[in-house]
Amino acid sequence: MERIMSMRFIVLGDMHYNVPTGPGLKTSRDIFFGGLFEQIAARTPDLVFAIGDTTDTGIIAELNSQTALAQRFGINLVRLMGNHDSDTLEKSEIAPFFLGDHQPVNEDAVYACFDSDATRFIMLDTTRSRSPDNWSGVVPDSELAWLADRIEEYNRTTSLRHLVVMGHHPLTNTTDRSDIEWLNIDNSEEVRAIFNKLTRTPGLYINGHNHTNSLAGPDAYGWHYAQMGAPLACRSYGMFDIDENGIRFETVDIDLGDPEFNKAYVTTRISMGDVFNYYPFEVMYGGSNDHRMEIPASKPVS
Numbered sequence: 001m002e003r004i005m006s007m008r009f010i011v012l013g014d015m016h017y018n019v020p021t022g023p024g025l026k027t028s029r030d031i032f033f034g035g036l037f038e039q040i041a042a043r044t045p046d047l048v049f050a051i052g053d054t055t056d057t058g059i060i061a062e063l064n065s066q067t068a069l070a071q072r073f074g075i076n077l078v079r080l081m082g083n084h085d086s087d088t089l090e091k092s093e094i095a096p097f098f099l100g101d102h103q104p105v106n107e108d109a110v111y112a113c114f115d116s117d118a119t120r121f122i123m124l125d126t127t128r129s130r131s132p133d134n135w136s137g138v139v140p141d142s143e144l145a146w147l148a149d150r151i152e153e154y155n156r157t158t159s160l161r162h163l164v165v166m167g168h169h170p171l172t173n174t175t176d177r178s179d180i181e182w183l184n185i186d187n188s189e190e191v192r193a194i195f196n197k198l199t200r201t202p203g204l205y206i207n208g209h210n211h212t213n214s215l216a217g218p219d220a221y222g223w224h225y226a227q228m229g230a231p232l233a234c235r236s237y238g239m240f241d242i243d244e245n246g247i248r249f250e251t252v253d254i255d256l257g258d259p260e261f262n263k264a265y266v267t268t269r270i271s272m273g274d275v276f277n278y279y280p281f282e283v284m285y286g287g288s289n290d291h292r293m294e295i296p297a298s299k300p301v302s
Contacts, residue, residue, distance in 0.1 A: 005118045005161065005244040010045040010252075012237050013208045014053035014063040016272060017066045025271050030069060031264035036231060039255060043239060047100075047116070047247035048075050051208035051228050052082025052127070052168030056272075059088055063097040076100060078123075080210065081110045081134040082168040088126045099123060100104065109143055113150045118297075119242055120160050122150050124167035126185055137169025137185035137209070148194045155199045161297040162242055163203045165195075170207040175227035176214035176286070183210050196221045201297040204247060208240070211276075211288030213251055213292050224295050232269045232276045233284040244250075244297065251291035 017033060020026050028203040040048060048070075054077070055062035070077050078100035079085075085094065095110050102112040102123070124147065126137035140145070147165075154163050170178040172188035185191055195203060201222025211233045217224035226249055228238045235256065241248045256262040269276045 002171065005242065007046045007117055007119065007242050009047040009049060009240050009242075010040055010043060011049045011051055011206055011226075011228050011240065012040075012054075012077075012231060012236060013051055013234065014067075014084075014211055015050060016053055016056040016084065016230070016232065017062055018056035018063050018272075019059070019065065019266075020271060022271060024058055025267065028264040028267040028271075031261060033066070033187045034072065035070055035258070035261045035264070036237075036254060037070050037075050040237065041073045041075055043252070045239070048077055049123075049166065049206075050077050050079045051166060051206065052080045053084040053208060053230075054082060055085055056077045057088050058085040058094055058233070060094070063094060063193065067097065076225060078102075080123050080166055080168055081125045083127045083131070083137070086129055087132045088130070091125075091129055091237045091269060105146060106144075106243070109140070111143055111146070115160060117163060117242075118160055118244075119162040120150070120154050120157075122147065122165040124161075124165065126167040126169040134182065136182040137167070138187055139167075139185060139191050144194055147191075148197060151194065151197050155197075158301040161244070161300075162247055162295075163200075163298065164206065164240075164247075165203065166206045167260070168207060169209045170225065170227055171195075171205065174205075174216045174219075174225040175207065175210065175250040176212045176290075177210040178227075181297060195223055198222065200301070202295050202298065204295055212284050213290045215249075215286075215290045223295060226293060229284055229286065230276065232265075233281070235265075236285070243294065246296040249293040249295075251286075 005215035
């Protein structure tokens with residue numbers, strides 16, 4: 001029996017959710033992120049992913065607070081590991097907060113794979129452990145071998161028609177700023193060699209890390225690349241709709257029309273310092289080609 005094909009998932013870029021100490025900052029944080037989660041819930045997604053740097057320092061207090069706020073609006077975040085998330089604690093200590101209901105392959109490398117209807121989701125861990133002075137990405141040999149196996153499975157599974165791979169860091173020379181040192185996966189060429197094993201193209205890779213909205217592809221091997229901008233920098237998030245024809249992506253702008261919500265957004269953004277205030281919004285938001293993408297479904301196994 002053919003699987004049901006239709007679904008919607010949303011991907012949030014780097015949120016850097018923190019535990020602020022200044023007067024009124026916690027209230028502003030909760031108003032902004034609570035309003036963001038409420039707007040996302042109104043889109044009725046089947047899944048909501050956070051692409052990494054979901055928190056600012058990866059401490060339990062940040063993760064507990066964010067989880068409670070999201071769940072207040074009916075959202076169960078499926079978090080991927082980002083370099084800020086893994087800065088402070090061992091990955092094994094925070095692993096229960098990541099990957100949603102999906103168990104990691106092992107406690108020291110928080111990655112997993114699952115199928116939903118006709119879509120295979122592969123969630124990579126591209127982060128180092130407790131390495132605040134080197135925020136580049138890396139995918140170790142054991143994870144590369146595992147990734148190759150998951151793609152080979154997809155190649156021969158008739159009922160799967162869409163392949164979505166996600167990781168916090170971009171591959172080098174794909175999306176915006178991915179050519180800059182520490183703003184990509186160090187061993188991108190090894191990852192790309194695994195991606196190129198995909199025979200039932202196209203494939204989609206979704207990343208964050210660089211805080212800007214950016215789309216690229218398809219490359220020579222049929223891969224498309226979607227980089228999710230940070231909500232505090234880009235005032236947006238990514239929405240993906242899947243049906244039997246393929247995947248449709250669009251950037252969704254956060255509605256800042258409510259004065260109290262807008263004030264909370266500005267206060268929260270400014271409180272984060274240069275990380276969200278160094279470049280103007282127009283640079284971070286991306287160009288006219290960075291907000292919509294259509295990707296056809298893979299052909300059935302012949």
